[in-house]
Amino acid sequence: MNNKNTEENNNNGKKQNSSMLYIILAFLFLYAFTSTKNFMTTDEITYNKFLSMIQEDQVESVIISSGEIKILPKEDEDEKSNRRKLLYTGNVEDPNLINLLNEAGVDYKAEPIQSNFMSDFIFNWVIMPLILFSIFRFVFGRLGKKMSMGGPMMGMGKSNAKVYKENDIKITFNDVAGQDEAKESLKEIIDYLNHAEKYIDIGAKLPKGALLVGPPGTGKTLLAKAVAGEANVPFLSISGSNFVEMFAGMGAAKVRDLFQEAEKNAPCIIFIDEVDSIGKSRDSQLQTNDEREQTLNQLLTQMDGFDSTKAIVVLAATNRPEILDKALLRPGRFDRRVIVDRPDLKGRIDILKVHSKGVKLGDDVSLEEIAKSTPGAVGADLANIVNEGALAAVKNGREFVMQEDLREAVEVIIAGKEKKDRILSTLEKRIVAFHEVGHALVAALLDNTDPVHKITIVPRTMGALGYTMQLPEEEKYLVSKEELTNQIMVMLGGRSAEEEVFNLVSTGASNDIERATQTARSMVTIYGMTDKFDMMALESVQNRYLDGRAVRECSDQTSTLIDEEILSIIRTCHENTRKLLRENRDLLDKISEYLLEKETIFGDEFMEFVFEKYPELRLKKGKRVDSDKDKKEEDIIEV
Incomplete structure (x- = not known):
């Protein structure tokens, strides 16, 4: 019962507020209409013009007040259908005005002072303040009520979910x-x-x-x-x-x-x-x-x-x-x-299957190969790869997405599109070829490294003049100190090849040096893989799910020792890499010349050169290469 009465009171209050608002709006409209009407039907003239109109018998009547003189002009024949404008001018207290009006036969009268004063006073000091107070109370009262109840004010408190x-x-x-x-x-x-x-x-x-x-x-x-x-x-x-x-x-x-x-x-x-x-x-x-x-x-x-x-x-x-x-x-x-972490190999395969449901795939498509070539990729990356493959198929005039379209999509995501208008000089092209073969050869001759999948010296839009692609054979969740050391040697293989063959140092190894230094730093400060610091934590990882940036947590003196230890690892790996390439200079020259001729070679072609010199490696690393070779031959036959 109380709730019902409260609701009725609220409704009555709302009706009263609405009625008050309508009355205020009606009064303001009436006042605006009257002011506009008076403004449109009156016109000001000079006193000289007023005297001329009296002499020319153009004035019908005059109302004289303390501040102004209102003039009603005579009606012309052409203006009978239109309403005459009321003219006015200032009262200069001319003592001869009454005589002029009498001589011209103009009717005149004086306007009472008290009536104007009282009407202006009531309107300006009573009616208008009441109107403004009512508007202020109505508008700000409603806003204050909404704010006090925690409601949205002008939409700013709405969640917009x-x-x-x-x-x-x-x-x-x-x-x-x-x-x-x-x-x-x-x-x-x-x-x-x-x-x-x-x-x-x-x-x-x-x-x-x-x-x-x-x-x-x-x-x-x-x-x-x-x-x-x-x-x-x-x-x-x-x-x-x-x-x-x-x-x-x-x-x-x-x-x-x-x-x-x-x-x-x-x-x-x-x-x-x-x-x-x-x-x-x-x-x-x-x-x-x-x-x-x-x-x-x-x-x-x-x-x-x-x-x-x-x-x-x-x-x-x-x-x-x-x-x-x-x-x-x-x-x-x-x-x-x-x-919700990065998916593993099985997860990437499942994600590729989900995103390729509405895509027409050719018979040669192997989503497992694409999943293996994209370690660390998230769902958005894999969806982008499938879409890029479909766009490439349309560009090449195909009705189905082929495996080579998806392979090209992976390379586009990693290194960008081929930059065909970038023409290297003969010397630069040779340096790039030896640089990339240096990476691949070190990876092939060391144990516990990922197999080489592709070597190319075709420039890409992301700045790479060439690249060597390695694909892991399986997902790894633990990495040993030996494997990290070998990874550093593979990264330094490009610069080492340049030094051995051309006896020069170029800018092409900047990214390799950065990655190698970061790996060595992690070995020292995070993984505890050095004898000098044993298992002391020297850095902690911040923003693990973003950039994985590490923050150093040690003194300045210890930081100096850390830098010396990192330099020692890099220098040792550099020396061992140069030694390995020096001992296999014949392979380095032979494969590089072949790459200069072909511009792009795949892992099976590359490994055949290595197996020719080291037949015993075929038992260790030949299984993956043979399976890739058979798979490639099957793809060619099916196409």
Whole structure:
């Protein structure tokens, strides 16, 4: 009963406010109309013109007041159909004016002073202040009421979350590949949203939130949508940056509005992408962002306050979990951390299958080969490779995507397109050829290195004048000190070949030197692979899911010793690489001349030169080459 009376009172109040607003608007319209009308029907003239009109018998009547003289001109024959304009001029207190009016036979009268004064006073000091006060009270009263209730002011407090209804989301777990562990962690949330009663009966509570953590492009947003699609519940999606506003308090208002909207659509899923925009750790530094901290505090309060029985799950995604506030990660808010990491070989194959469903593939396509040639690639990279392969097939006038289209797509992603207009001189071309063969030859002669797949001296748009592609035989999760040392020697093989053959040092090895130095630094500071520092941690990895940048955690004196140890590793590898190439100078010259003639050679062709000199290596490294060769012959036959 009380609620009903309250609702009736609110409705009556709204009607009264509306009536008051209509009265004010009507009065303002009437005043504007009267002012406009008077302005359009009056005109000012000079006093000299007024005297001339009296002498020329053009004045019918005159009204004299203290400040002005109103003049009604006589009506012309041509203007009978139009309304005459009332003229006026200033009163200069001419003592001869009355005599002139009498001589011309003009009617005149004086306007009472009190009537003008009273009307102006009432209008300017009574009516207009009342109107302005009423407008101020009506407009700002309504805005203040909205602000006090936590509602949106002029749309700035609206969350603007994109709401997907149950039937709008067509994505399921079948559309997400390569993340089996992540899907397994989220299945309980789906089951709870669909069968909440069996969990409530046993006393279990639904996890309020799950944090999806992983590198960019691994499918965190796609996985969140798949959860909503599997559970068949509404999905409210918003980015963390949308909460940050110019005015303090608006971000918190958006958080409140978001959870109010979620309660209306419960059971549902709230997804906050890039939650680190508002969830950054609060600290005691002088430079703080009050708006962001207020928004974070409101998010923490809302996650604590909503009823878990309403089946509202908050999913959030980030690739910087280390900067999130500890209060946001505690149990009761984000109860689970779901790692959405880079897929392994099997995961990449499954992802390629998903993204190639709607693509016409030729009979020679091997998705396994493409997956092996893209270690470290995420779902977005693999989707791009499939699309680039389809574009290449259309460009070449094919009806199906062939294996060579996908191979070319991988190379385009890694090194860019072929730069056919870049013409190297004869000497530069020879240097590039010996440089690339130096890499490949060191990789072939050392143990525990990835097999060479392709060598080319065709320039690419990303700046490479040539490159050597190695493909791992299998996924590796542990790397030994010997393998890392061999990797450094392979990286230094290009510069070492230039020094042995041409006795020069060029700029072509800049990227090789950078990668070799970084590998040696990691051996010293992170992996504990030197005797000088034993297993002492000298650096820690920051932003693991982004650039993986390492931050040094040691004194300046120790940093000097670290640099000396890194230099020692690089120098030893450099000397061993030059020695290895010097002992196999005949192979280096022979393969380089062949590469200069062909411009591009594949791993089986290259390894035949090596097996010719070292037949015993065929037993160690020939199995992979023979299988690649057979596979290539089958592809040619099928085409």
